[in-house]
Amino acid sequence: xxxxxxxxxxxxxxxxxxxxxxxxxxxxxxxxxxxxxxxxxxxxxxxxxxxxxxxxxxxxxxxxxxxxxxxxxxxxxxxxxxxxxxxxxxxxxxxxxxxxxxxxxxxxxxxxxxxxxxxxxxxxxxxxxxxxxxxxxxxxxxxxxxxxxxxxxxxxxxxxxxxxxxxxxxxxxxxxxxxxxxxxxxxxxxxxxxxxxxxxxxxxxxxxxxxxxxxxxxxxxxxxxxxxxx
Numbered sequence: 001x002x003x004x005x006x007x008x009x010x011x012x013x014x015x016x017x018x019x020x021x022x023x024x025x026x027x028x029x030x031x032x033x034x035x036x037x038x039x040x041x042x043x044x045x046x047x048x049x050x051x052x053x054x055x056x057x058x059x060x061x062x063x064x065x066x067x068x069x070x071x072x073x074x075x076x077x078x079x080x081x082x083x084x085x086x087x088x089x090x091x092x093x094x095x096x097x098x099x100x101x102x103x104x105x106x107x108x109x110x111x112x113x114x115x116x117x118x119x120x121x122x123x124x125x126x127x128x129x130x131x132x133x134x135x136x137x138x139x140x141x142x143x144x145x146x147x148x149x150x151x152x153x154x155x156x157x158x159x160x161x162x163x164x165x166x167x168x169x170x171x172x173x174x175x176x177x178x179x180x181x182x183x184x185x186x187x188x189x190x191x192x193x194x195x196x197x198x199x200x201x202x203x204x205x206x207x208x209x210x211x212x213x214x215x216x217x218x219x220x221x222x223x224x225x226x227x228x229x230x
Contacts, residue, residue: 003029003126004226005142007135008218010149011195012099012183013156015206015214019149020131021079022215023222027129031080032122034132034139035102037070037115039093040084042105044068051101062110070118096164096171099179103186106133112192133187136198145225146201147218153180155207 006029008020017033024031041061045051050061071083081090092098105111112134119139123130130139136146157177164171187195197203202221206214 002226002228004144004222005123005126005140006129006145006147006222007140007143007198007201008129008131008147008149009133009136009195009198009201010131010147011151011156012180012187013160014149014151015159015211016131016149018211019214019218020129023218024129025078026219027127027222027226029127029129030122032072032119032128032130033080033082034115034119034130034135036072036082036090036093037118038106038111039098039102040070040082040089041068041111041115042098042102043089043093044084045105046098046101051105056104058108061105061108065110065114068114070115094167096169096175096179099183103183103190107186107190107192109192116193133195134193136201137196138193141198145222146198147221148197148201148203150203150205151207153177153184156180 006023008016010016017035020033021031023029042051044064045061048060048064050057050064069085072080073083075081081088082093083089116139119130122128123140132139136143136148154177157173157180160180161171161173161176164176204214204217209217
């Protein structure tokens with residue numbers, strides 16, 4: 001059977017990463033979490049003092065991009081973990097604090113250019129499942145299968161809120177919902193590579209789906225495309 005390239009885009013907290021990992025494992029494809037890459041750069045900017053609630057020094061971040069090294073490595077359970085300059089930051093990048101700043105960081109054209117080049121290089125040769133905001137429109141415009149995932153802001157906030165509580169973070173549902181809405185606005189209105197559905201992407205609203213239904217729906221689409229049925 002032929003190998004295909006799969007691009008999964010969509011709004012924050014729609015479960016893109018979860019289903020992309022499941023799909024890659026099932027198909028024995030490489031999984032690339034582009035959101036983790038933007039989060040890692042956000043963490044770098046926070047630790048360097050380039051971004052906070054009251055300021056964002058874009059110039060300092062841009063000047064430091066050459067000093068940022070990102071790498072994915074599989075742990076002993078076979079899961080991808082992201083390393084920032086040799087340090088495993090897989091857990092640190094998932095905090096609410098990073099979530100608050102990741103969208104502004106992602107609006108910086110120089111950041112996007114650096115990461116898109118890396119992502120395209122990682123995807124050479126196919127057999128890749130990649131998820132993010134601009135995969136089907138910018139990173140992999142010729143992907144064999146494009147999925148665009150969405151769900152109501154309220155449902156996405158509920159999912160994210162439960163996830164953060166399970167991690168031990170002290171947050172309120174209202175804070176999470178505000179963050180979801182703010183990220184949606186920034187992601188869809190930024191000048192460089194805004195979040196939008198590719199014309200040839202298949203839209204999936206998973207507001208009423210559980211993880212199993214979501215996975216099997218997308219797996220069927222992938223299997224059909226691999227087999228040349230669609």
